[in-house]
């Protein structure tokens with residue numbers, strides 16, 4: 305498994321790197337036998353984004369860079385840009401990365417919703433909340449739909465693990481690493497992973513505030529970054545669509561869809577559906593980081609356990625609402641507003 | 649292309665045959681080099697169902713048999729029955745049948761909606777209707793969504809061309825042939841193909857009525873067969889789900905979904921979504937048979953061109969409504985009622 309993992313990581317790095325070289329480290333060398341990847345060293349001051357978010361550092365270009373990265377990699381591996389023949393060939397190849405897909409299925413879509421050996425949460429504070437997750441039929445109905453979408457829907461070559469630990473940053477560089485879970489899946493899984501992890505960072509901030517810094521301004525910055533990541537993405541994705549409207553993409557043939565009114569309609573519908581997918585997947589990723597097997601440093605590094613539990617509880621309650629009501633949100637601004645209301 | 653076509657046809661025949669031997673002819677021999685398939689000869693009085701429907705023959709077991717066939721083949725090649733590992737392996741293999749997928753994309757989801765060289769319709773009677781199809785933005789928005797679902801969603805191993813010309817029947821035998829378009833796609837594409845072609849047969853009947861037989865009773869029989877095909881399918885599919893609820897299927901793990909109330913909820917949701925998919929795909933298949941390249945004998949065999957145009961116009965108008973409003977129907981009975989209202 306570990307060996308094949310490296311193979312698919314390299315395939316994804318190369319493909320995404322060719323589409324968005326500014327935000328993907330170059331691969332210099334790959335030895336499949338040894339599972340050895342030689343890639344660009346992201347020199348200091350590059351650090352893992354999650355650590356920067358815990359430290360309260362602002363990254364003024366993050367939203368624009370991540371919007372660009374997601375738009376380029378997702379648009380250009382989808383049927384908006386490629387023929388069915390190219391698409392199916394690539395889908396078939398990445399079907400081989402099934403072991404890592406199964407791992408995601410388990411830890412994201414299954415473990416939090418039943419008794420699983422390695423589930424944990426801040427106890428006893430969240431005992432009843434963790435139990436509620438297992439007993440919430442509507443939540444489980446929605447999660448099942450997301451799980452099937454994750455397995456069945458080959459929409460684009462996704463990174464597959466796009467949390468804030470898979471991004472390295474400086475004040476003007478943003479680099480996405482570690483796409484070992486890459487395969488043809490739903491675009492919203494990547495977008496949701498990133499937005500969901502920003503929201504986890506937001507809810508964790510009260511646990512990192514102290515007398516020097518109440519983190520109020522930083523919380524605002526995270527929320528505005530969440531908003532503008534989606535908005536940059538949406539703008540860029542739409543621009544790519546417009547630029548490539550006469551291209552080889554199989555989804556919307558120019559002879560059928562090249563009237564401006566209809567293109568507007570199709571773009572609005574595609575992006576609203578994608579927002580809903582992203583919110584659902586993002587919420588599922590948040591939940592699993594609070595009551596599942598793998599937690600995040602954003603919360604884990606909060607020393608005061610009561611404070612930490614408060615932060616996690618807010619995030620969990622918000623995520624459950626988001627997952628169950630994802631389709632009631634029409635804009636990212638409404639999502640951010642709702643997040644604020646849960647941070648009391 | 650022709651050679652690979654036979655290969656995938658045999659793969660699909662064997663798989664579906666193993667799951668539903670009563671309704672799939674046995675393959676005795678396959679020579680891949682020669683593209684030669686040896687299979688059970690469906691002896692007379694077996695005839696192609698479409699011809700029986702034109703002749704006004706009733707098949708009392710058709711609905712039950714087709715419900716059984718679709719439930720067995722679709723359920724047992726889906727994630728309700730299989731692990732992700734099995735599923736992805738099979739998905740990857742059938743990605744190879746891309747040439748035939750592309751053909752479907754073109755003739756079902758594209759040609760009717762733009763000027764295409766071989767499009768035809770009963771002219772001049774349907775000139776304005778054919779033009780309307782090309783100018784109906786909402787219709788084209790919905791068709792685009794179906795097309796993407798057709799390409800992206802690997803839900804089950806579908807037959808891929810399940811019209812009434814791919815079924816051979818006697819009064820007590822029903823055999824499904826010719827799955828050369830088989831691949832992992834949306835279940836609703838098969839169900840919709842079959843139901844949509846029954847509805848084409850329904851709308852064609854007024855063109856076949858004469859003084860001996862006004863076809864009124866036969867129209868009723870077609871509609872009740874349409875209804876019961878879906879209902880038998882739904883009952884059988886649900887029964888298979890119940891029987892296999894503790895099996896290896898990855899979609900709904902028993903530890904999460906085995907409370908009766910939740911299983912009911914998930915089944916209702918799955919089957920309502922599937923009905924909507926089926927209606928959308930079925931409507932698209934109807935439309936393409938009236939204004940696209942390949943027509944059906946049900947209408948083509950109506951000698952009086954005015955009568956034929958009247959029949960086709962009703963079918964086309966109904967199909968457009970069905971496609972645009974598929975999600976407003978909650979039961980197959982509502983669909984059948986709507987079809988009657990268009991047959992004036």
Ligand SMILES: Nc1ncnc2c1ncn2[C@@H]1O[C@H](COP(=O)(O)OP(=O)(O)O)[C@@H](O)[C@H]1O
Pocket residue numbers: 329343344345346347352469470481482484
């Ligand atoms: N190209 C790189 N340049 C610098 N540091 C890197 C690079 N790739 C990974 N790292 C460091 O190594 C850590 C682990 O790498 P990662 O690819 O995320 O592996 P894992 O699959 O174990 O999560 C990262 O968190 C980061 O600190």
Ligand SMILES: Nc1ncnc2c1ncn2[C@@H]1O[C@H](COP(=O)(O)OP(=O)(O)O)[C@@H](O)[C@H]1O
Pocket residue numbers: 673687688689690691696813814825826828
């Ligand atoms: N197993 C069979 N037994 C008897 N007749 C068959 C059988 N398979 C096909 N046929 C006859 O041959 C015709 C064409 O077969 P089909 O598989 O539908 O080919 P095509 O791909 O050309 O549509 C059918 O319409 C039917 O009349």
Ligand SMILES: [Mg+2]
Pocket residue numbers: 469470482
């Ligand atoms: Mg990593």
Ligand SMILES: [Mg+2]
Pocket residue numbers: 313482484
């Ligand atoms: Mg890695």
Ligand SMILES: [Mg+2]
Pocket residue numbers: 465482484
């Ligand atoms: Mg990793």
Ligand SMILES: [Mg+2]
Pocket residue numbers: 813814826
């Ligand atoms: Mg045939």
Ligand SMILES: [Mg+2]
Pocket residue numbers: 826827828
């Ligand atoms: Mg054939």
